[in-house]
Amino acid sequence: xxxxxxxPVPTRPGRxxxxxxxxxxxxxxxxxxxxxxxxxxxxVAALFWLVTYRPAMAYPPLWNVRAMTxxxxxxxxxxxxxxxxxxxxxxxxxxxxxxxxxxxxxRPRWVRQLATWAATTCWALVAYLGCVAALYAVTAQQGxxxxxxWWPAAVxxxxxxxxxxxxxxxxxxxxxxxxxxxxxxxxxxxxxxxxQFIQGDDSPWQVSPLVAGPWEIGADHGVATFYRYxxxxxxVQLMFLAGLTAALLGVLGLPAGSGxxxxxxxxxxxxxxxxxxxxxxxxxxxxxxxxPHGMIAIPALHNPANDRPVPYTPVCGDTPIPVCLHxxxxxxxxxxTAALEPVLGELAGLPGAPARIDxxxxxYRQESGNGVSISSAGPAMRGTPPTLHLLLPFQLARSATTDxxxxxxxxxxxxxxxxxxIGGDRRRTTDAQQAVAAAILKTSTLPPGxxxxxxxxxxAALPPATRHAWLTRxxxxxxxxxxxxxxxx
Amino acid sequence: xxxxxxDLTRRFGRNVAVAGVTLDAGPGVFGxxxxxxxxxxxxxxxxxxxxxxSSGRIRLxxxxxxxxxxxxQIRRRLGYVPQNLGxxxxxxxxxxxxxxxxxxxxxxxxxxxxxxxxxxRVGLGDKATAKLRTLSGGMLRRVGIAQAIVNEPELLLLDxxxxxxDPAQRVAFRALLRDLGQQATVIVSTHLVEDVGAACTQxxxxxxxxxxxxxxxxxxxxxxxGTTAAGDAPLERGYSAVLAEAGS
Amino acid sequence: MTVxxxxxxxxxxxxxxxxxxxxxxxxxxxxxxxxxxxxxAVVLRIALLWQWDAYGALQLPLILETGCAVAIxxxxxxxxxxxxxxxxxxxxxxxxxxxxxxxAAAVGALxxxxxxxxxxxxxxxxxxxxxxxxxxxLLCAAFLGGALAWAAPTAYLVIAIYALxxxxxxxxxxxxxxxxxxxxxxxxxxxxxxxVFITGLAAIALRGARDAxxx
Numbered sequence: 038x039x040x041x042x043x044x045p046v047p048t049r050p051g052r053x054x055x056x057x058x059x060x061x062x063x064x065x066x067x068x069x070x071x072x073x074x075x076x077x078x079x080x081v082a083a084l085f086w087l088v089t090y091r092p093a094m095a096y097p098p099l100w101n102v103r104a105m106t107x108x109x110x111x112x113x114x115x116x117x118x119x120x121x122x123x124x125x126x127x128x129x130x131x132x133x134x135x136x137x138x139x140x141x142x143x144r145p146r147w148v149r150q151l152a153t154w155a156a157t158t159c160w161a162l163v164a165y166l167g168c169v170a171a172l173y174a175v176t177a178q179q180g181x182x183x184x185x186x187w188w189p190a191a192v193x194x195x196x197x198x199x200x201x202x203x204x205x206x207x208x209x210x211x212x213x214x215x216x217x218x219x220x221x222x223x224x225x226x227x228x229x230x231x232x233q234f235i236q237g238d239d240s241p242w243q244v245s246p247l248v249a250g251p252w253e254i255g256a257d258h259g260v261a262t263f264y265r266y267x268x269x270x271x272x273v274q275l276m277f278l279a280g281l282t283a284a285l286l287g288v289l290g291l292p293a294g295s296g297x298x299x300x301x302x303x304x305x306x307x308x309x310x311x312x313x314x315x316x317x318x319x320x321x322x323x324x325x326x327x328x329p330h331g332m333i334a335i336p337a338l339h340n341p342a343n344d345r346p347v348p349y350t351p352v353c354g355d356t357p358i359p360v361c362l363h364x365x366x367x368x369x370x371x372x373x374t375a376a377l378e379p380v381l382g383e384l385a386g387l388p389g390a391p392a393r394i395d396x397x398x399x400x401y402r403q404e405s406g407n408g409v410s411i412s413s414a415g416p417a418m419r420g421t422p423p424t425l426h427l428l429l430p431f432q433l434a435r436s437a438t439t440d441x442x443x444x445x446x447x448x449x450x451x452x453x454x455x456x457x458x459i460g461g462d463r464r465r466t467t468d469a470q471q472a473v474a475a476a477i478l479k480t481s482t483l484p485p486g487x488x489x490x491x492x493x494x495x496x497a498a499l500p501p502a503t504r505h506a507w508l509t510r511x512x513x514x515x516x517x518x519x520x521x522x523x524x525x526x
Numbered sequence: 527x528x529x530x531x532x533d534l535t536r537r538f539g540r541n542v543a544v545a546g547v548t549l550d551a552g553p554g555v556f557g558x559x560x561x562x563x564x565x566x567x568x569x570x571x572x573x574x575x576x577x578x579x580s581s582g583r584i585r586l587x588x589x590x591x592x593x594x595x596x597x598x599q600i601r602r603r604l605g606y607v608p609q610n611l612g613x614x615x616x617x618x619x620x621x622x623x624x625x626x627x628x629x630x631x632x633x634x635x636x637x638x639x640x641x642x643x644x645x646x647r648v649g650l651g652d653k654a655t656a657k658l659r660t661l662s663g664g665m666l667r668r669v670g671i672a673q674a675i676v677n678e679p680e681l682l683l684l685d686x687x688x689x690x691x692d693p694a695q696r697v698a699f700r701a702l703l704r705d706l707g708q709q710a711t712v713i714v715s716t717h718l719v720e721d722v723g724a725a726c727t728q729x730x731x732x733x734x735x736x737x738x739x740x741x742x743x744x745x746x747x748x749x750x751x752g753t754t755a756a757g758d759a760p761l762e763r764g765y766s767a768v769l770a771e772a773g774s
Numbered sequence: 775m776t777v778x779x780x781x782x783x784x785x786x787x788x789x790x791x792x793x794x795x796x797x798x799x800x801x802x803x804x805x806x807x808x809x810x811x812x813x814x815a816v817v818l819r820i821a822l823l824w825q826w827d828a829y830g831a832l833q834l835p836l837i838l839e840t841g842c843a844v845a846i847x848x849x850x851x852x853x854x855x856x857x858x859x860x861x862x863x864x865x866x867x868x869x870x871x872x873x874x875x876x877x878a879a880a881v882g883a884l885x886x887x888x889x890x891x892x893x894x895x896x897x898x899x900x901x902x903x904x905x906x907x908x909x910x911x912l913l914c915a916a917f918l919g920g921a922l923a924w925a926a927p928t929a930y931l932v933i934a935i936y937a938l939x940x941x942x943x944x945x946x947x948x949x950x951x952x953x954x955x956x957x958x959x960x961x962x963x964x965x966x967x968x969x970v971f972i973t974g975l976a977a978i979a980l981r982g983a984r985d986a987x988x989x
Contacts, residue, residue: 059634067625071616080929088936095945113935117928125922132921134612138673140576142629143601149629214803214851215810218844218924225931226817226837233830297594 127208145296280314847911851920
């Protein structure tokens with residue numbers, strides 16, 4: 038036994054306090070240079086091109102569609118990659134047998150882990166923002182009306198620290214060769230499961246970053262053009278993701294050996310605050326309702342100022358009856374005018390014909406489950422001079438190619454315009470109205486050889502000027518359902 | 527004393543790795559000898575604050591490693607090369623050493639110079655930008671030593687540091703040890719008794735978790751003199767004689 | 775221990791062979807992989823108790839098939855590295871047997887999990903998708919190392935999920951190389967998946983997973 042006197046040891050005061058940020062910066066730079074996420078960036082870029090960019094470019098240049106696509110489909114690209122890379126780095130110390138060596142250093146383990154997580158997250162964010170920049174730059178170059186929507190991009194960006202923290206925590210707390218792959222796949226599964234659980238506009242699962250608006254209609258052409266993009270759901274999602282990030286990072290600091298008393302107290306507080314934020318956000322998402330403009334409003338966060346319509350100057354086609362669209366949909370105008378011009382030429386100048394056709398804003402209504410009904414608000418024909426307000430096919434949550442759109446315009450939209458002048462609808466139509474409609478629309482839905490089909494053929498064979506003159510004289514009677522087939526010329 | 531342990535014990539389940547070690551060490555190079563499984567690595571891991579003792583008392587650099595704040599101060603002044611040195615294969619030599627300099631809380635302004643000095647001291651200046659995956663085993667060992675000395679430690683713990691080094695490197699390493707021992711307490715666990723003879727001022731011999739000899743290398747040599755203990759060199763004979771006595 | 779045993783299996787001794795097999799499986803963490811496969815099957819079974827829309831019903835098995843495939847792929851990592859490579863002729867057979875056995879176990883577990891429930895695509899789909907995904911994982915292990923073998927199957931999962939999505943929101947991706955998006959009886963898709971699986975098996979049996987730098 039040897040008695041050991043406690044020797045005062047000279048300390049080196051202020052050694053670390055002077056430039057802690059510079060040291061943290063160097064540590065981060067070092068982690069950035071040697072981060073596995075850097076090597077995954079080409080894979081991310083390729084997946085982004087295939088899964089997000091290419092399909093987004095198939096849509097017309099609409100900020101709403103491009104932004105919402107960026108939020109939802111880019112999540113699918115980034116989540117498994119970021120979670121896997123973060124879990125891989127989280128288990129790095131154990132995998133490389135560095136645990137003993139690193140246990141003997143003075144900087145708290147939590148700080149060290151934070152640097153690795155931050156570097157992984159930085160690269161993921163750089164990649165994500167690069168993808169956003171590419172998509173938005175091309176959208177702007179294509180002449181999209183309005184400005185870029187930042188809320189969906191912000192939600193997508195905020196999901197990266199959260200998923201990175203999830204992967205990192207799993208890798209650090211349970212290092213094994215199975216952790217990175219299984220957590221990456223499980224995170225992807227969890228993300229997809231949240232989508233399955235969404236039932237209606239008041240589902241708490243809408244807090245998932247995969248959701249940008251009512252789940253069933255997805256990246257809808259009709260929202261956030263006539264009215265603003267509501268920030269309610271994005272705010273809740275950001276709160277949830279920030280909470281999740283904080284809670285998961287906090288959990289890393291809870292085990293003994295993560296740091297001193299203050300570090301562990303701080304991380305316990307961070308975990309608690311994170312859990313509270315995430316739970317609150319989920320509860321808020323559960324109070325959502327579908328607003329008439331097609332977005333999820335959260336009453337506690339809703340700002341009525343966001344309900345005001347966005348002013349715009351319509352763009353109109355050079356047709357006998359001008360067809361005017363919201364400028365965001367200007368790219369549809371050539372297709373629209375080409376499809377409707379023959380019908381509009383027949384109708385122009387007839388008594389009761391609209392002086393102009395305007396695109397209307399859609400009104401959205403939640404139905405049972407995830408069903409959403411989309412309709413036009415108010416009567417179709419209104420105003421002085423009379424203007425026909427129409428919902429166009431691309432506002433009805435249906436994606437369509439140009440050919441499909443043309444066909445839809447020729448059959449449904451043209452018929453709707455025609456019906457507004459000659460009367461009748463799909464349920465109550467007189468034979469005379471049917472024959473005139475078939476003649477003008479040049480459709481062949483009538484039974485061949487039937488009296489109505491024969492009358493339609495006869496009417497269609499008239500010279501346009503004769504047909505127009507007859508319609509000018511008889512359109513009121515035709516609309517009132519007072520004409521018979523025999524009275525058609 | 528920079529190292530002072532009293533009745534230090536460490537158990538892993540039922541196995542007692544270190545059984546009541548009392549040890550004092552001041553500046554100088556301290557050799558820790560012993561057969562496989564004697565408890566040297568467990569003792570060094572406790573001194574490196576990697577694992578806590580099951581019982582007993584440790585004071586390192588005048589501080590109690592059981593208290594977080596003091597442990598952190600100790601670690602700023604500590605260098606440690608474990609027996610199985612892990613490394614990040616994608617890091618370069620400089621990056622690896624810099625990483626440890628930053629984790630040992632060297633001020634950012636000093637890091638660049640300290641890393642360069644440490645890398646030069648282990649003779650890896652020409653390999654500074656080489657990735658660790660490209661280095662030989664001996665070079666990796668030297669990288670491990672470089673990270674341990676980058677903070678100019680007051681307490682340096684080396685577990686089998688010369689394993690994998692060629693004879694010339696070992697000679698250079700012993701010189702480095704002697705140099706470091708001028709200011710710091712250097713504890714070297716090794717099987718190579720010639721390292722002890724060449725570099726150590728003090729030597730302890732462990733067997734079955736206990737210290738069975740503590741003295742100078744000359745005193746260890748004296749224990750073997752005139753005996754029939756196995757060994758080609760005087761130190762080896764001393765080593766064998768002490769172990770034979772401890773076992774009897 | 776496996777290294778020693780792998781080099782010298784007692785000739786003609788079934789007991790020695792079994793011991794070698796047991797040690798090899800243990801060194802590759804095969805019991806843990808089997809546990810992961812069982813967990814995937816349990817998750818699938820539980821999930822199939824719910825009502826899924828057509829899209830979700832196709833996605834769900836694919837994600838869990840990927841889970842099984844990555845668990846199989848990461849078992850290829852050897853903890854021994856070069857010393858093991860320098861041993862006798864049994865190693866390729868052991869690698870081949872391990873990969874085949876685990877793939878069969880995974881197909882069986884997922885197919886059993888789908889019995890009595892509506893498993894989209896059925897057992898044939900599970901067999902094709904899992905074999906193809908495992909093949910990708912084995913090839914990835916041969917080129918990047920066993921520990922990173924999960925990267926390619928996970929990336930492929932994203933592509934396959936997107937390809938399934940394009941069946942509803944065209945234009946559909948119909949190349950047989952994205953076999954999960956093809957119907958279960960599609961010959962081209964089955965050939966592609968089989969080809970990838972056989973190539974992966976051959977690579978892992980003959981070459982083994984690339985060794986990590988610090989092993």
